[in-house]
Amino acid sequence: MNYYDLAIKRKSTRSFKSKKVSDETIRVVLNEAFSCEKLLPDLQVEWKLLDETADKWISGCAGYHGYMIDAPHYLLLLTQEDPHSLENAGYAGEDIVLKLTQLGLATCWITILDPEGLRMMLRLDTDKMPAALIAFGYEKTSIGGNVRMDIKSPSNIQMKQRTGHIAPKLYVKDSVYRERWGQPCDLSAWEPDSSLYQAFIAACCAPSALNRQPYRFIMDKNIVCLAVLPDELTAPSDAHLNVGIVMHHFAMVISHQNTLHGQWILSPPDKDYRLPDGAYIAGYFQI
Ligand SMILES: Cc1cc2nc3c(=O)[nH]c(=O)nc-3n(C[C@H](O)[C@H](O)[C@H](O)COP(=O)(O)O)c2cc1C
Incomplete structure (x- = not known):
């Protein structure tokens, strides 16, 4: 698969x-x-x-x-x-x-x-x-070609044209930080078909409740942390399901198709990543 x-x-x-x-x-x-x-x-x-x-x-x-x-x-x-x-x-x-x-x-x-x-x-x-x-x-014939529902909030649901595989999802460049919260990660050094880059693309395509994607990644040497943001529109149980879903996309792509193996550890590393208020590290993946 x-x-x-x-x-x-x-x-x-x-x-x-x-x-x-x-x-x-x-x-x-x-x-x-x-x-x-x-x-x-x-x-x-x-x-x-x-x-x-x-x-x-x-x-x-x-x-x-x-x-x-x-x-x-x-x-x-x-x-x-x-x-x-x-x-x-x-x-x-x-x-x-x-x-x-x-x-x-x-x-x-x-x-x-x-x-x-x-x-x-x-x-x-x-x-x-x-x-x-x-x-x-089986899906009923979709409404005109490659269109998907983009839910910003329960009262703001729009149809958007899907361009490539990211819209209307998070872009990798906006979702991966280096060593601490908010510090941009230089993606130019990454080969587009590298296992790590593909794992991040897959993670950014993960479904989330209301399409809120309330999480980001922090690359810190050989670990990738999943930081979860507080989001008042996401029910607490959905927030935990979101975490498992995005962890699945990342882990399956990096471990199954490629040479890098690892697994999610469901606790934060012993380091202050200077997260915003209310955010937490759901786990980290050692690569
Ligand atoms: C935990 C979870 C709960 C969801 N609950 C609903 C729901 O009750 N009704 C619904 O129409 N979509 C639900 N969705 C689907 C999301 O709205 C959808 O994944 C999101 O809008 C992104 O669209 P995509 O899956 O096409 O990428 C849920 C998704 C997740 C991950």
Whole structure:
């Protein structure tokens, strides 16, 4: 699987055909889910496949402002409780999103507003908590070519022409700092097809709640820190899922396709990076 190409290709779809995915493909998806990549491999997770009737049950418990997206299928990830269970759910969920993308299926992450309500509504007989919800199926013909929804805030949603693979995402040059917060990193020395540069491009293409991308990277010698910014529009649970998702894009591209290996450590290095108020280091990746 070429994670770099998939990270660039992936986009959220909010308009699905009612046509169902074949049983054979669903079996492939469930197998992929069972063996998905995780941030914390020992943390137990379960996947539940929900059909199109789920949106009636869980409307109000999930989706921006409780509005569910109509889709023929949903995957719900349930997790054992852990301080980093949501980061792990974001990582595992995004692995499935990219695998669904590879299968030619359209996807959209859906915010879980009320995990306990969701568990009750769906009468789930498990002690694990709903942590990630992903709609999938076939995309309805999109509105004119290569256009995507750009959500600045719930009241400011625009359609933007997609140019290359970055708009309307963060540019790498604006999202990677050197040694401390705010210090620009000279990217001219980086080969565009180097593993590190591609990993940052993939990270900048990661989906985030409301497309807010409230994070930046700090390169400090052989480590890359992920700094998370406070963002009042991002729900706390989505902020943790965002972290797992962006960590997934970076790690998969740098480790799977290239020669650099490493893993995310979910604690800050012992150094003051002079972060703005309210920001924190979610983890660092040793390369
Ligand atoms: C944690 C998370 C929660 C999201 N929740 C919703 C949602 O409830 N409804 C929705 O339409 N999109 C949702 N999205 C999709 C984002 O709005 C979308 O990823 C973002 O606008 C960027 O667009 P892109 O995915 O096409 O790059 C969510 C994304 C993430 C990562």
